Amino acid sequence: MKTFISFAAAFTFVASILSFSPSHCSGEVSDFDSIKLYTLKNDSGMTAKVTNYGAIITSLMVPDRNGEHADVVLGYDRLEDYINAVDKPYFGAIVGRYGNRIAKGEFSIDGETYSLAVNNGENHLHGGVIGFDKVVWDVDLFDDHQIVLSYHAKDMEEGYPGNLAVSVTYTLTDDNRIVIDYHATTDKRTPVNLTQHSYFNLKGEGNGTILDHRLTINADRFTPVDAGLIPTGELRSVASTPFDFTTAKPIGRDIHIENEQLTFGGGFDHNWVLNRSESDGELVLAAHVSEPETGRTLTVLTTEPGIQFYCGNFLDGRLRGKSGQAYLHRGGFCLETQHFPDSPNHPEFPSTLLAPGETYQTQTVFAFSTDNVSR
Structure with a gap:
């Protein structure tokens, strides 16, 4: 059974039905009638809501240890809030064509320099002014457990070379996993680095900060940055630094330690180099x-x-947010799986270059569960 409804009919704000009007939104979107909200559901009672505007995950209703469900992703009840959001937080969206930053909005391929929008200080961020988070995606397949979204980015869109055909598949499994599969092909050599930008609060969106959440990152190294959050090129050990999450600790435990990298990021806003004993692609x-x-x-x-x-x-x-509560400082966290920031300008980093005849193919899984230990 297919479940989809328009934002105008389905999204509520302060418990009243919203009558959506395009006049409330900026001029970045023209095809408002094609924007829909789709609901995935599994046999365990978990639901995920996805819109084809920005391929955004707008809601994830996840059970706690007592079986009570709460929405654990930050976001909005109204389409216009996603479109007109202050500071463009990228709540729940797919970002691209290049997620994260590219220094000074420039890179070169085969001796030719390409200039991108500079939308984050002097740098390029998350695909530019109108990245993949701000376009209407096609819906190629939808059922209770899966949705396949696609988008065709034109040659030189936001300054990137090549016509890029992208698809993103969200699958909700019965064991409470969101499986995200990315595919892309191009007709010119171009950098591609897609990621999912949900903000999580496992207490429920709008329910305080995430500083007491306990985090482990499977990484012995991270990529330090300059004051503009551009990697220096170093792969630095996390040992004896606040960036050591190799064993679980509260997110807030070391966040106020005097450290140049924490100062640059205003806290944690860095790329970790994942430990890999398996082959690439696993x-x-x-x-x-x-x-x-x-x-x-x-x-x-x-x-x-x-x-x-x-x-x-x-x-x-x-x-x-959706609860009507303010999203406080450090009220959500992101775990954006990716290639490294500014890789097109760092040949020593894993390459993000996609060539004609190749297929960009990556997968990320968000697996939810409970520890069942009362505190």
């Missing part, structure tokens, strides 16, 4: 998060070489 453990009050846990598996851990440093209480 799923490996990237991170594990547990929340002591509810018992909810999140395990992240990926085929990617890196993961960006961001702990909501730029949230400041101005944005209000």
Whole structure:
């Protein structure tokens, strides 16, 4: 059975039905009638809501250790809030064509320099002014457990070379996993680095900060950055630094330690280099998060070489979410599986270059469970 409804009919705000009007939104989107909200559900009672605007996960209803469900991703009840959001937080979206930063919005391929939009200080971030998070995707397949979304980015869109055909598949399994499969092909050599940008709070969105969540990252190294959050090129050991999450610790335990990297990021906003004993292309453990009050846990598996851990440093209480509660400073965290930031300008990093005849193919899994140990 297919379940889909328009944002205009389905999204509510303060318990009233919203009559959506395109006049409330910016001029970035013109095809409003094609924007829909789709519901995935499994036999365990978990639901995921996805819109084809930005391929955004708008809701994840996940049980706690007592079987009580809560929405664990930050976001909005209204389409126009996603479109007009202050500071563009990228709640729940697929970002690309290149997730994360590219220094000064420039890179070269075969001696030709390409200039991108500079939308984050002097750098390019998350695909530009109108990246994949701000376009309407086609829905190629939908049923209760799966949705396949696709988008065709034109040659030189946001400055990137090549016509790029992208598809993203979200699958909700009966064991409470969200499996995300990415595919892309191109007709010109171009960098590609797609990621999913959900902000999580395992207590429930709008329910305080995430500083008490216990985090493990399967990485012995990270990529230090300069003041503009561009990697220096070094792969630095996490040992004896606040960046050591090789064993579980509360996110907030070391966040106020005097450290230049924490100053640059305003907290944690860095790429970790995942430990890989398996071959490239195999799923490996990237991170594990547990929340002591509810018992909810999140395990992240990926085929990617890196993961960006961001702990909501730029949230400041101005944005209000689906619960009506303000999203406080560090009220959500992101675990963005990826290739490393600014890889097109760092030949020593794993390459993000996709050539004609090749297929970009990666997978990430968000696996939810409970620890069943009362606190």
